[in-house]
Amino acid sequence: MNTLAIGIDIGATKIAAVLVTAEGQVLEARHLPTLPQRGPAAVLDDIGTEINRLSAVANAYGGNLxxxxxxxxxxxxxxxxxxxxxxxLGWEEVFLVREVQARLSTPLPVWIEKDTNAAALGEYYWGAARGCEDFVFLGIGSGLGGGIIAHGDLIRGADGNAAEVGHIALDPEHGRLCACGLRGCVETVVSGPGLVAVARRLLAAQAHPTHLSVEAVQEAHAVVQAAAAGDPLALAAIDEVAAALTTLVAFIVGLLNPARIVIGGGLGLAIFDHLRARLQRDLPRRVLPASHQNLHIVASQLQNPALGAACLVWQAARRAEKKGGGR
Structure with a gap:
């Protein structure tokens, strides 16, 4: 009998759900709109309904959920x-496990992690970090988040806030104000909104020739498309993002000495070649050779964020086996 797990990724715009085997075979995958403006209870109701539906599918497959x-x-x-x-999501405090379990028709254990930790586990089990026990995942999209795997286990930190890489302030005096309240966070540059802000600043300064206008630079994809066409200002904006990322990665590499840096997220994948080229060029000037000489910088291979969430089930089973083996 196949052992199965359900994965749920809660995003601001959509909820991704999967039913998956221990080998990573997706038996069912769905997306539904989050619509967080309805309030937490409505979103939790939808999550509970989706889990109940996938539980029924698991029973139809004869699997052990x-x-x-x-x-x-x-x-x-x-x-x-x-x-x-x-x-x-507009959530101040939600006891997610308790609330979801209260909505299930059949009792099930539920594990939660921050989304980038789950993504890191997904890369470890089924993505770009398979077979790699020590790596760092960086997700670059509307924000910048991270996940750290060391010796095959998640690093959570004393309060569960490890790998909050987007909110390391590189310029706390003069940097842009971040949504977190600090100034100069890496995320204010290394993110979709960060790329837009950099491009607009360069436009205002008339620092480079360009076909872009202020009206055109509303979303990061406009800058990415212009860079693909060779636009000098767009390329300069992306290079500034890459430079800020390089500073962050130098800290990470010097501190953790990972075997891989896995870059994901919509923007991270869209400009991955630019980012990797800058990292490979500048890291040797920033950290000791022993810290980076065996480092591989790779693109995410995880196709669905809910796959990473499902890996929390397998990781819990793995921890239980380790604990039982140590008795």
Whole structure:
């Protein structure tokens, strides 16, 4: 009998759900709109309904459903099963595990992690970090998040806030104000809104020739498309993003000495070649050779964020086996 897991990724615009085998075979995948303006209860109702539906599908396959893994934005406490300050969802405090379990027709264990931790696990099990015990995942999209795997385990930190890489302030005096309240966070440059802000600043300064206008630079994809066409200003804006990322990665590499840096997220994948070229060029000037000489910078291979969430189920089983083996 196949062992199965359900994965749920909660995003600001959509919820991704999968039913998956331990080998990574997706038996069913769905997306539904989050519509967070309805309030937490309505979103939780939808999540519960989706889990119940996938549980029924698992029964139809005759599989042994092991549990549910969930990835969420915000400050996630996996121990108490809570999510706090999920700004894009409008959640101040939600006890996610308890609320979801209360909506299930059949009792199931539920595990939660912040979304980028879940993504890192997805890369470890089924993505660009298969077979790699020590790596860092960086997701670059509307924001910048990270996940750290060391010796095959997630690094959560003392309060569950490890790898909050987007909110390391590179320029706390003169940098742009971040949504978190700090100034000069890496995320204010290394993100979709960050790229737009850089491009607009370069436009205002008339620093490079360009076919872009202020009206055209509303979204990051406009800058990415212009760069692909060779636009000098767009290329300069992306290079500034890459330079800020290089500073961050130098800290990461010097501190953790990972075997791989996995770059994902919509923007991260769209400009991956630019980012990797800058990292490979500048890291040797920033960290000791022993820290980076065996480092590989690779693009994410995870096709669905809910796959990473499902991996929380397998990771919990793995931890239980390790604990049992140590007795």
């Amino acid at each position: 092991q549990g549910v893994g969930m990835g969420s934005p915000g400050l996630v406490n996996p121990v108490e099963g809570s999510v706090r300050n999920a700004v894009n």
